Amino acid sequence: MLQLEEIITDTSRLFVGDAVPDLYFHDTYVKNIKPVYAVALPKTHDEVKALVQFAIEKDLVIIARGAGTGVAGAQVPIQGNELIIDVHLMDKIIELDEETLTLTVEPGVLVGDIHDYVEKKGYFYPPDPASKHSTIGGNVATNAGGLRAVKYGTTRDYVREMTVVLSNGEEMTLGSLNIKSSSGYDLKDLFIGSEGTLGITTNIRLKLVPLPKANVTILQAFETVQQATEATLEILKSGADPSGVELFERSALYYAEQNLGYPLKSQVGEAYLMISLDGNDQTELDHRIELVESVTSELILESHVLTADEAKKNWALRDNILLGLTKFTEFELLDEVVPINKFAELIESTKAMQDKNGLNVLNFGHAGDGNVHTLLMKDDLTEDQWTERRAALLKDLYQKVDELGGLPSAEHGIGIVKKDYMDTMTKDINLDYMRQIKRVFDPDNRLNPGKVF
Amino acid sequence: MLQLEEIITDTSRLFVGDAVPDLYFHDTYVKNIKPVYAVALPKTHDEVKALVQFAIEKDLVIIARGAGTGVAGAQVPIQGNELIIDVHLMDKIIELDEETLTLTVEPGVLVGDIHDYVEKKGYFYPPDPASKHSTIGGNVATNAGGLRAVKYGTTRDYVREMTVVLSNGEEMTLGSLNIKSSSGYDLKDLFIGSEGTLGITTNIRLKLVPLPKANVTILQAFETVQQATEATLEILKSGADPSGVELFERSALYYAEQNLGYPLKSQVGEAYLMISLDGNDQTELDHRIELVESVTSELILESHVLTADEAKKNWALRDNILLGLTKFTEFELLDEVVPINKFAELIESTKAMQDKNGLNVLNFGHAGDGNVHTLLMKDDLTEDQWTERRAALLKDLYQKVDELGGLPSAEHGIGIVKKDYMDTMTKDINLDYMRQIKRVFDPDNRLNPGKVF
Numbered sequence: 024m025l026q027l028e029e030i031i032t033d034t035s036r037l038f039v040g041d042a043v044p045d046l047y048f049h050d051t052y053v054k055n056i057k058p059v060y061a062v063a064l065p066k067t068h069d070e071v072k073a074l075v076q077f078a079i080e081k082d083l084v085i086i087a088r089g090a091g092t093g094v095a096g097a098q099v100p101i102q103g104n105e106l107i108i109d110v111h112l113m114d115k116i117i118e119l120d121e122e123t124l125t126l127t128v129e130p131g132v133l134v135g136d137i138h139d140y141v142e143k144k145g146y147f148y149p150p151d152p153a154s155k156h157s158t159i160g161g162n163v164a165t166n167a168g169g170l171r172a173v174k175y176g177t178t179r180d181y182v183r184e185m186t187v188v189l190s191n192g193e194e195m196t197l198g199s200l201n202i203k204s205s206s207g208y209d210l211k212d213l214f215i216g217s218e219g220t221l222g223i224t225t226n227i228r229l230k231l232v233p234l235p236k237a238n239v240t241i242l243q244a245f246e247t248v249q250q251a252t253e254a255t256l257e258i259l260k261s262g263a264d265p266s267g268v269e270l271f272e273r274s275a276l277y278y279a280e281q282n283l284g285y286p287l288k289s290q291v292g293e294a295y296l297m298i299s300l301d302g303n304d305q306t307e308l309d310h311r312i313e314l315v316e317s318v319t320s321e322l323i324l325e326s327h328v329l330t331a332d333e334a335k336k337n338w339a340l341r342d343n344i345l346l347g348l349t350k351f352t353e354f355e356l357l358d359e360v361v362p363i364n365k366f367a368e369l370i371e372s373t374k375a376m377q378d379k380n381g382l383n384v385l386n387f388g389h390a391g392d393g394n395v396h397t398l399l400m401k402d403d404l405t406e407d408q409w410t411e412r413r414a415a416l417l418k419d420l421y422q423k424v425d426e427l428g429g430l431p432s433a434e435h436g437i438g439i440v441k442k443d444y445m446d447t448m449t450k451d452i453n454l455d456y457m458r459q460i461k462r463v464f465d466p467d468n469r470l471n472p473g474k475v476f
Numbered sequence: 477m478l479q480l481e482e483i484i485t486d487t488s489r490l491f492v493g494d495a496v497p498d499l500y501f502h503d504t505y506v507k508n509i510k511p512v513y514a515v516a517l518p519k520t521h522d523e524v525k526a527l528v529q530f531a532i533e534k535d536l537v538i539i540a541r542g543a544g545t546g547v548a549g550a551q552v553p554i555q556g557n558e559l560i561i562d563v564h565l566m567d568k569i570i571e572l573d574e575e576t577l578t579l580t581v582e583p584g585v586l587v588g589d590i591h592d593y594v595e596k597k598g599y600f601y602p603p604d605p606a607s608k609h610s611t612i613g614g615n616v617a618t619n620a621g622g623l624r625a626v627k628y629g630t631t632r633d634y635v636r637e638m639t640v641v642l643s644n645g646e647e648m649t650l651g652s653l654n655i656k657s658s659s660g661y662d663l664k665d666l667f668i669g670s671e672g673t674l675g676i677t678t679n680i681r682l683k684l685v686p687l688p689k690a691n692v693t694i695l696q697a698f699e700t701v702q703q704a705t706e707a708t709l710e711i712l713k714s715g716a717d718p719s720g721v722e723l724f725e726r727s728a729l730y731y732a733e734q735n736l737g738y739p740l741k742s743q744v745g746e747a748y749l750m751i752s753l754d755g756n757d758q759t760e761l762d763h764r765i766e767l768v769e770s771v772t773s774e775l776i777l778e779s780h781v782l783t784a785d786e787a788k789k790n791w792a793l794r795d796n797i798l799l800g801l802t803k804f805t806e807f808e809l810l811d812e813v814v815p816i817n818k819f820a821e822l823i824e825s826t827k828a829m830q831d832k833n834g835l836n837v838l839n840f841g842h843a844g845d846g847n848v849h850t851l852l853m854k855d856d857l858t859e860d861q862w863t864e865r866r867a868a869l870l871k872d873l874y875q876k877v878d879e880l881g882g883l884p885s886a887e888h889g890i891g892i893v894k895k896d897y898m899d900t901m902t903k904d905i906n907l908d909y910m911r912q913i914k915r916v917f918d919p920d921n922r923l924n925p926g927k928v929f
Contacts (some may be wrong), residue, residue: 196903203846205912306760464909
């Protein structure tokens with residue numbers, strides 16, 4: 024049997040027991056203080072296979088980890104006997120194939136680096152999660168979404184082929200370069216979004232599309248979230264084909280404006296939409312801008328077609344909502360999703376929950392696909408108040424999401440922080456079959472046990 | 477225990493033993509002469525559940541069937557103890573929900589009727605399999621594609637939610653009205669394309685998009701298939717965003733021209749592309765037509781932007797390839813798929829196979845997604861020659877498809893006719909996990925046994 028030091032011969036890529044750095048015990052928000060067996064940083068597919076073999080022989084459990092930018096605790100150790108396989112050094116962009124419009128990458132490549140790389144060559148990788156420092160492997164593990172999902176879909180829609188190492192140390196390639204398939208069961212989509220519980224991804228071939236040649240952003244102000252949501256539906260039905268429809272409350276923007284030191288272009292109303300359009304040229308966009316403005320004309324207070332410079336500054340405000348907040352208070356970020364016609368009702372319902380539970384709540388999110396980012400704010404609550412009130416509000420919130428036909432996570436994953444809600448909100452029969460599928464691929468429960476369900 | 481006559485009380489919806497009509501022993505091309513236990517035509521989800529319960533108690537196997545327009549034998553009985561559940565009377569369009577842009581249907585609704593229904597209301601259901609008389613349940617079972625997959629994807633991309641009856645008689649709902657999900661394993665995509673081997677679909681909620689307001693077709697002629705394929709790639713890379721890129725050989729069109737009695741608009745060259753574009757208005761299309769013509773200018777012999785009337789007549793020729801052929805010879809229709817850059821190589825390779833095996837071959841297909849419809853023609857071969865030469869050619873062909881990284885079926889399914897090739901072309905480990913998943917959902921192998929793998 025190979026020892027860890029024989030698999031990862033470069034000692035700078037191996038941390039055992041007490042030598043494991045603190046960063047491996049937390050992600051963006053979730054901390055855990057358990058020890059782990061070791062952390063190994065492979066650079067090749069074969070090293071990953073050998074590490075899995077080692078874990079089998081030592082009866083360790085395995086957590087695959089990328090950049091550690093997760094927010095649901097999926098990569099945080101909880102058992103004490105984990106071998107953490109950190110793939111962030113597997114960061115090679117292997118091949119841009121312009122004949123199949125695909126990009127082959129290792130799992131540790133950052134999604135921001137993928138964007139930069141392909142856009143320089145005239146291509147586009149649409150999934151656009153907020154964290155550009157997240158790895159593509161992590162994006163696949165959570166089926167990451169982002170701002171452009173309304174037009175382009177999520178990570179799932181851009182994985183043509185992936186190679187995984189399974190819990191028994193074998194490898195399997197899922198999907199193919201073929202665009203269509205009616206040749207047996209779709210195993211690939213089972214692995215996408217499975218949060219490291221079915222296999223460890225070591226190679227991914229991504230679908231690319233041509234880079235849009237023109238972009239524009241429209242900022243619209245509304246009296247209420249309800250009206251902004253109605254406008255969203257009208258825009259979606261119009262054929263204007265927006266690449267993003269972002270909604271935020273006036274109150275959510277306050278911190279970003281304070282932080283960046285300049286105001287949003289519109290200062291009226293309680294809710295805003297930022298609508299992005301992309302296409303082949305400005306003429307095409309002009310017509311679609313007209314479409315957006317005409318179908319929303321009776322709902323808006325103001326509508327601004329932003330200049331490139333304004334767009335940059337106003338998007339920076341939108342992107343700064345979380346960062347701005349960080350300077351004022353601790354918070355918890357959620358990513359619940361509901362059918363698009365329930366978006367306003369969900370946001371409205373959080374007002375009553377806020378009053379009932381004594382906890383401030385803000386909302387922003389991807390109105391075009393029903394995905395709300397609700398923020399629970401600690402403000403000046405004591406730790407005990409924060410823990411207690413937050414738990415009470417979360418219970419109310421997820422119950423409401425469930426009533427509206429929603430799901431606990433749109434794009435961040437379940438990890439450990441949403442497990443209980445996932446359990447409550449998912450039918451027993453669906454959970455039972457998920458567990459049976461887990462047993463098919465991982466009979467010893469070795470891969471990221473205790474996560475998701 | 478309920479008897480069949482107690483479940484289906486209307487005797488016109490029940491055929492037992494010798495009373496089973498001949499149509500249930502074949503699909504479009506595949507015939508089988510085995511007897512079956514019975515055929516039942518339920519009208520409700522509850523009748524389907526009761527029928528599955530009956531099959532369990534009598535230890536019958538179940539084939540779910542729709543319009544019988546399949547081409548791979550997936551719905552043809554092969555065991556002799558089948559209970560065929562024909563869902564084509566479950567043909568209600570239940571609800572158009574304009575707030576979630578979804579259409580809820582029963583599985584027996586014809587896809588052509590879905591197109592007509594939603595287009596009248598300004599919506600669009602993009603998947604467009606050649607047979608408008610196929611049921612949506614069958615489309616889901618095979619992940620049907622069609623002419624518009626290059627822009628819009630396949631049936632898989634339009635199923636938001638589906639309810640299935642499982643082999644144990646329980647029901648399960650897969651997917652949801654939510655547009656994004658990172659909440660557990662994707663069971664829905666496992667069922668789509670599973671050809672009736674995992675469950676019987678009784679209710680489907682389909683995603684709709686706004687109906688494009690303008691359409692245009694460009695017909696381009698090329699000296700060779702290779703040049704037509706190169707042009708396809710240039711078009712895909714240009715940002716022109718075609719909704720269809722169909723390729724056919726001059727020789728494949730001969731029979732359609734004879735049958736319809738008029739010629740294709742272009743009579744030069746050996747290969748043609750018919751490129752369709754859709755969008756919001758003619759101005760937008762004009763620009764995209766220019767894009768197509770500019771990126772293909774060095775490859776074409778001729779390019780025609782068709783008038784509406786010409787488009788109709790020329791598409792009719794394309795759609796008549798199979799029907800035209802029927803009047804001249806028996807044939808076998810394939811639906812292999814390869815990565816788009818291998819499309820020309822595959823088609824070229826069939827010429828040598830034709831000469832080697834003494835069997836005429838024609839090709840047409842969806843160049844935009846690498847899906848070739850190869851036609852093997854019986855012409856004046858004897859039955860024995862036809863059987864023998866066809867088998868030899870199929871072996872060569874699928875071997876070549878495999879070499880090129882392709883798959884045996886893009887959109888028709890494996891059924892029984894492609895099982896051996898599926899077996900040869902799929903890695904053992906993938907097949908093994910497919911079989912294990914089959915056992916999870918159908919431990920008694922009751923649902924469509926002997927199909928796919």
